[in-house]
Amino acid sequence: MKKSKDGKPTINDVARLSGVSKKTVSRVINRSPLLNDATREKVEAVIAELGYVPNPQARALALRRNFLIGLIHDNPNAQMVLGVQEGILSAIRDTEFALVVRPVNRRSPDMLDDVRAFLEQQRLFGVMLLPPISENDALAELCEDLGVTYVRMGSVQLDEDEHMVASNDREAVSQAVDYLIGRGHRRIGFVAGPEGFRSAAERSLGYRDALEKAGIPLDEAIMAEGNYTFETGIAAGKKLLAATPRPSAIFASNDEMAAGVLHAARTLGLSVPEDLSIVGFDDTAIAAHIWPPLTTVRWPIQAMARAAAIKLIDPAEARRQPSHFLSDLIERASVATC
Amino acid sequence: MKKSKDGKPTINDVARLSGVSKKTVSRVINRSPLLNDATREKVEAVIAELGYVPNPQARALALRRNFLIGLIHDNPNAQMVLGVQEGILSAIRDTEFALVVRPVNRRSPDMLDDVRAFLEQQRLFGVMLLPPISENDALAELCEDLGVTYVRMGSVQLDEDEHMVASNDREAVSQAVDYLIGRGHRRIGFVAGPEGFRSAAERSLGYRDALEKAGIPLDEAIMAEGNYTFETGIAAGKKLLAATPRPSAIFASNDEMAAGVLHAARTLGLSVPEDLSIVGFDDTAIAAHIWPPLTTVRWPIQAMARAAAIKLIDPAEARRQPSHFLSDLIERASVATC
DNA sequence: CACTGCCTTGACACCGGTGTAAGTCACCGT
DNA sequence: ACGGTGACTTACACCGGTGTCAAGGCAGTG
Numbered sequence: 001m002k003k004s005k006d007g008k009p010t011i012n013d014v015a016r017l018s019g020v021s022k023k024t025v026s027r028v029i030n031r032s033p034l035l036n037d038a039t040r041e042k043v044e045a046v047i048a049e050l051g052y053v054p055n056p057q058a059r060a061l062a063l064r065r066n067f068l069i070g071l072i073h074d075n076p077n078a079q080m081v082l083g084v085q086e087g088i089l090s091a092i093r094d095t096e097f098a099l100v101v102r103p104v105n106r107r108s109p110d111m112l113d114d115v116r117a118f119l120e121q122q123r124l125f126g127v128m129l130l131p132p133i134s135e136n137d138a139l140a141e142l143c144e145d146l147g148v149t150y151v152r153m154g155s156v157q158l159d160e161d162e163h164m165v166a167s168n169d170r171e172a173v174s175q176a177v178d179y180l181i182g183r184g185h186r187r188i189g190f191v192a193g194p195e196g197f198r199s200a201a202e203r204s205l206g207y208r209d210a211l212e213k214a215g216i217p218l219d220e221a222i223m224a225e226g227n228y229t230f231e232t233g234i235a236a237g238k239k240l241l242a243a244t245p246r247p248s249a250i251f252a253s254n255d256e257m258a259a260g261v262l263h264a265a266r267t268l269g270l271s272v273p274e275d276l277s278i279v280g281f282d283d284t285a286i287a288a289h290i291w292p293p294l295t296t297v298r299w300p301i302q303a304m305a306r307a308a309a310i311k312l313i314d315p316a317e318a319r320r321q322p323s324h325f326l327s328d329l330i331e332r333a334s335v336a337t338c
Numbered sequence: 339m340k341k342s343k344d345g346k347p348t349i350n351d352v353a354r355l356s357g358v359s360k361k362t363v364s365r366v367i368n369r370s371p372l373l374n375d376a377t378r379e380k381v382e383a384v385i386a387e388l389g390y391v392p393n394p395q396a397r398a399l400a401l402r403r404n405f406l407i408g409l410i411h412d413n414p415n416a417q418m419v420l421g422v423q424e425g426i427l428s429a430i431r432d433t434e435f436a437l438v439v440r441p442v443n444r445r446s447p448d449m450l451d452d453v454r455a456f457l458e459q460q461r462l463f464g465v466m467l468l469p470p471i472s473e474n475d476a477l478a479e480l481c482e483d484l485g486v487t488y489v490r491m492g493s494v495q496l497d498e499d500e501h502m503v504a505s506n507d508r509e510a511v512s513q514a515v516d517y518l519i520g521r522g523h524r525r526i527g528f529v530a531g532p533e534g535f536r537s538a539a540e541r542s543l544g545y546r547d548a549l550e551k552a553g554i555p556l557d558e559a560i561m562a563e564g565n566y567t568f569e570t571g572i573a574a575g576k577k578l579l580a581a582t583p584r585p586s587a588i589f590a591s592n593d594e595m596a597a598g599v600l601h602a603a604r605t606l607g608l609s610v611p612e613d614l615s616i617v618g619f620d621d622t623a624i625a626a627h628i629w630p631p632l633t634t635v636r637w638p639i640q641a642m643a644r645a646a647a648i649k650l651i652d653p654a655e656a657r658r659q660p661s662h663f664l665s666d667l668i669e670r671a672s673v674a675t676c
Numbered sequence: 677c678a679c680t681g682c683c684t685t686g687a688c689a690c691c692g693g694t695g696t697a698a699g700t701c702a703c704c705g706t
Numbered sequence: 707a708c709g710g711t712g713a714c715t716t717a718c719a720c721c722g723g724t725g726t727c728a729a730g731g732c733a734g735t736g
Contacts, residue, residue, distance in 0.1 A: 011692060023716065023718095036715085057398040058721090061720095062693045062721055063693085064345070098460055100439075102437075290629070359686045361686065373684075396721070399693085399723070402691070
């Protein structure tokens with residue numbers, strides 16, 4: 001009698017039982033203002049009694065938009081991805097939105113086709129792009145073409161404000177290197193991230209900025225490149241620590257490589273921070289758990305992701321929030337005064 | 339002419355342009371066998387020309403089921419969660435399914451209501467439950483009641499086969515402790531996980547099994563409990579290393595706590611593995627990146643998640659696949675012969 | 677040549693919501 | 707008494723697919 005057979009109650013059930021039209025029920029659900037209070041209460045009572053919840057698929061069909069936001073990423077750093085997921089979730093909690101995740105393979109030649117198929121098939125409300133693929137302009141264009149609103153997260157402003165939430169890696173690195181200089185270091189090595197990553201380029205610029213400001217010349221002998229992994233950090237550390245004179249401090253463009261440098265130093269019998277100071281970037285779990293705990297730059301992933309999600313689902317509110325985020329230096333125990 | 343105004347082409351556009359009914363187009367999309375080849379080709383040509391992709395919301399509405407599978411978790415370990423996401427994705431790649439994630443807060447008193455609201459609102463096809471909340475039977479019942487198919491991942495068989503993918507933590511730990519015993523250790527400390535976690539209980543049982551088999555009596559002085567965090571690992575390490583005689587090896591129920599034990603040992607001036615051997619569990623990134631690299635137990639997260647996803651979307655295929663997974667001991671450098 | 681049955685296709689209702697335009701009713705001014 | 711007004715409410719088409727069932731074409735059969 002209350003509902004058809006096994007299914008959940010529908011708007012029709014509610015309408016029938018409360019003796020109004022389905023459109024009126026629809027108005028109650030959507031909190032339409034032009035609605036008599038008595039009617040509203042009557043309908044709400046029936047809704048509560050039945051435990052009615054609107055069918056999101058039907059809504060999506062009628063509205064010609066759904067309430068799914070996508071997260072597209074090819075990020076190797078689990079902590080970062082999860083931080084982003086949590087940031088997004090904090091923004092969509094208590095809304096009807098849900099989060100769909102889609103890891104992709106950056107190296108795959110048909111990554112773009114893959115994403116296109118995903119977007120065409122799912123017809124998401126909007127998507128968020130995480131670095132490093134957020135740096136891919138073709139991807140942003142694809143979203144534009146497909147009429148999917150998007151927001152990119154990145155280490156530098158890459159797109160118009162409405163499509164971008166950025167940290168400022170260049171400035172953050174510059175400050176971190178300043179900090180080393182302030183502690184008396186003059187010979188500061190640098191481990192760059194992989195070419196092609198915008199974040200890597202920005203971090204290199206920050207390093208150069210700081211040295212230039214302090215009047216310290218660049219020295220290629222104490223600069224190396226890694227690909228953000230522990231292993232390449234070891235290799236870079238070995239190279240830098242073989243230079244003469246040996247650097248008294250090394251800045252690595254992410255924590256994994258910093259851990260690699262630490263490993264290399266240890267292998268050479270150097271103690272950290274007495275013989276070598278190390279600073280990393282990202283403040284991932286590893287930074288706090290290695291010995292000595294790593295001084296590193298933390299950028300506010302969750303807050304950025306939250307801001308990005310708000311841009312997607314509520315552009316008006318988003319204009320009242322920052323689009324640019326500053327990173328902090330987290331002082332632990334891997335830096336000593338020189 | 340080809341499509342109405344700005345929207346994507348619909349089944350009606352395809353039907354009109356190819357001069358057949360929409361039902362026929364529907365048959366083409368769904369690869370219905372009772373269909374003339376000529377017709378099929380004609381329609382397929384139009385589909386290709388228009389770039390038509392069926393609207394998933396309309397499909398979901400008509401079929402009364404959608405193609406979203408949910409991942410509900412409250413897991414603090416980013417690596418694990420991401421591994422699971424990737425496992426699921428490998429199973430649903432090239433299907434029309436998509437993955438919706440939903441972190442929840444285990445400690446929140448209305449966690450169940452939260453999940454209920456999520457399931458009622460989104461009407462997912464099915465959900466996967468990750469430990470530790472996968473150990474919550476009330477949650478499984480909730481899914482059952484709501485008619486949402488579910489699969490639980492866990493460290494031990496907790497449910498009927500069709501709802502469960504399990505590793506065997508008890509046996510894995512037992513083997514790891516056997517390994518220490520085989521290396522000559524007789525005084526082996528144990529850091530348990532938090533009470534209330536099934537995985538913690540299983541791992542404790544494994545420890546007891548191994549000692550019992552070797553005829554080594556339990557000694558509470560070299561057993562401690564932590565809550566799977568680095569900090570509690572330090573505390574546990576301090577306690578165990580203060581015991582006399584001092585243990586020559588410690589098994590910690592996860593890698594973070596193992597890292598904490600390592601930290602504690604270092605603080606006391608002990609070197610690892612010379613003075614103390616340490617074995618962890620999970621093989622998270624931290625295990626490979628600390629010094630010395632940690633010998634640990636790896637359980638096949640991705641494969642398990644993949645199997646779980648297949649259980650959800652293709653039960654027939656799932657019966658051809660394993661539901662139980664074995665863990666391996668990964669030998670690194672934190673264990674020495676005693 | 678009418679009858680039967682198979683193969684293929686189409687008409688139409690339906691899934692559960694929303695938009696639009698039209699309807700009802702009490703109240704108002706003239 | 708009558709048209710006008712504003713506040714609510716309803717009927718009905720529509721979103722874009724799928725299920726049901728009937729119909730058309732055609733070969734095989736008696």
